Amino acid sequence: MSSTVQAPAPAEAGQPPEARAARTPAGSWWRNPWRKPRILETVTWLYLAWSILPVAIAVWFSFNAGRSRSTWQGFSMRWYWGDQALSVWHDPELHRALFHSLRLAAVTTLIAVPIGVAFAIGLDRWRGRLAQGFSFQVLLAFVTPEIILAVALLFLITNLLDFIHLGTVGQVLGLVTFQLSYPVIICRARLLSIGSHYEEAAMDLGASPAQALRRVLLPLLSPAIFASAVLVFADVIDNFVIARYLSSDAATEPMTVKIYNSARAAPTPALNALATLMLLSSLVAVVLGFLVYRRLTRGERRAAGAGAVGDFAGNL
């Protein structure tokens, strides 16, 4: 680095500017092709601090012993279960919101992933204009802003399909529609890299189409199925727009809606505690997902690059 360069001679007027720059430490540091990218590194660390510290502070204050969300008054679990009236565990509304979020996430995952995986297999193998049209539709659903889909579903349910009730049923139908694209996109990417040779080999050896599918294709597809299930689960926990428009009353409001309703209305750290639990549920899902994913894809990793994290992230 620059410290190893000899002390610079005072710049002389007659020298060309490049030579002058090369002789000052800052100039030679700048011109050194192997210098470390200090500025970029600083920007990156500042960015990471900016993106993560506010959340870390919010988590920290969920353990505050007092009511403040900016003055630390000692550690306690008061806002999780200690407080008999206001903690997440004892306040019936917060408690209900927590379980409603988890319920929505579980049910949506159970419906969206099987339909999506079958959809992906079907679209991958069924060639022709019609299949192309449906692939296009899946991608379109993927990029449609949530507010458009949510308002549209609300109007559909209130005006046409009024046998569907707003609340849990309506929310699940809406969330599955919004999440369906993830398993389709993730599994199709995997199907493209698997190709059809393994199935052909299985059938050459006498397997029926159904056997080849069940014994060969589905096991090969399992990392993608798993990654998409984790993604859908964590994403539904965090969902706000669809879950709010399609809720019927306070009983079907998930955690995100509770946070939205009370964030500006003088909340207690119990709200931070609720948000922390929400964070925890999606993080647990993702970390478990990553561990299982790494196990499932043992031995097929790219040699270089970011390893399993990169592969897993590439699926997201």
Add this chain to the structure above:
Amino acid sequence: MVAQAARRRRRTGRAGGGVWYPRWFWPAFALPGVLWLAVLFVLPLYTVLSIAFGTIDPLFRNPLPTWNPVQWDTTAVRTVLERTFGDDAYLGPAFLRTFVYVLCASVLCLVIAYPVAYFVARYGGRRKGLFLVLLIAPFWISYMMRLLAWVNLLQTDGWVNRALTATGLAGQPINWLDGRPVTVVLGLVYGYIPYMTLPLFASLDRVDPSLLEASRDLGASRLRTFLRVTLPLSRHAILAGMVIVTLPMFGDYFTNDLLSGSPGTAMLGNLVNDAIGTPGQGTQGAALVVLLMTMLVLPMLYYVRSTARATREGRA
């Protein structure tokens, strides 16, 4: 022998080419997904059109859809357009504001995300996995939680104001949350920047380092190498990233509600949300959604096409 080989050749044709499978086999897999999207994606969008071009029940003030396009009534859509672009333009400022905010926020996203993605992709080295985990982390933290964290920090007695008053940068605490455009734009940047960072990283990570070396060997400076090699190679990712952060920003209303709450910073999403929540304005809300869809359909199609192309090229 020859006949056997010919049969073999025929049999090893592409799976799905109709050699082994019944014609209905693969379409049957896609059927549930196709039906789901037909009823809960296509039909809702048509319902919004029918309501936007429909009438209001004179007695109950709820919107009445007109299903037949021949009988569509353009009153609501015309009213919205007049209020946006005509003389009585009280929706106009919100439209303009939305464009300005989204433009500022998405450009800031790009300016911040690019150096970060570039550093992690080129200089991440053995820590690339760690960086990647930290870059992905915000995806698994609910948007509401991240906004709540900033509400805590930006309160009048929050940490931002304490830092400002302690360092003497501000004489007295600033009320950041009373309708300041700066707060809303920074909230949007904070909320959507992960969607920019990851595609940029993925694209820059694929840039072959030997191309950069070749450029330097042939005498190009660092800056020239960046401008002539790296930047063109990441052009598609930049465009895709801009689209993918812009689309949800146009429909965002909760960032505004939590970080400002003032009509002085209301965006398009707020207009839609307010109209949906007000009895008698359902038709107008639907008309706003139709307008939003019309505005966003081109970027949406661009994104879908570029994704499809990238998938084809990446796997070919």
